[in-house]
Amino acid sequence: MGTRSLIGIMHGNNCKAIYCHWDGYLEHNGQILYTHYNSAKTNYLVSLGDLSSLGKEIGVEHPFSSVDGSLTFEKYNELYGDMCTFYTRDRKENAPFKTFTNYQDLVKHANNSWIEYIYIMRDGIWFVDKMDGEGLRLLSGELLKLVKLETA
Numbered sequence: 001m002g003t004r005s006l007i008g009i010m011h012g013n014n015c016k017a018i019y020c021h022w023d024g025y026l027e028h029n030g031q032i033l034y035t036h037y038n039s040a041k042t043n044y045l046v047s048l049g050d051l052s053s054l055g056k057e058i059g060v061e062h063p064f065s066s067v068d069g070s071l072t073f074e075k076y077n078e079l080y081g082d083m084c085t086f087y088t089r090d091r092k093e094n095a096p097f098k099t100f101t102n103y104q105d106l107v108k109h110a111n112n113s114w115i116e117y118i119y120i121m122r123d124g125i126w127f128v129d130k131m132d133g134e135g136l137r138l139l140s141g142e143l144l145k146l147v148k149l150e151t152a
Contacts, residue, residue: 005117050095059083
């Protein structure tokens with residue numbers, strides 16, 4: 001079962017956002033976004049539309065999965081494991097980014113879509129909303145809490 005998330009970037013009050021089906025939790029998507037995505041790369045990521053899975057690299061067009069039998073899972077992972085897998089680019093579906101006129105509209109959309117995490121970049125800084133009613137927080141602070149829990 002997927003841990004659904006939204007990944008977005010703010011431009012003034014407008015937010016362009018995409019859906020990501022897999023691994024939306026802090027330890028995966030949160031860590032990847034914080035470590036590997038700056039403003040320019042995030043703008044490009046969002047421009048490509050909804051994701052099946054987020055990778056460290058945006059990558060190139062590739063098969064959506066290894067299920068068709070043309071590649072073993074190991075070979076597929078070796079070739080494409082660090083790349084994002086997009087519904088539009090890699091599966092040829094129509095799944096463009098969505099534009100919201102304010103953050104509240106994005107949250108309404110998330111609440112109606114079983115989204116568990118929202119990741120937003122604003123002015124080059126990552127924030128996360130864990131959909132727990134507490135709103136946006138610095139992603140760096142939430143990741144630091146995870147590290148402290150692991151070392152406690």
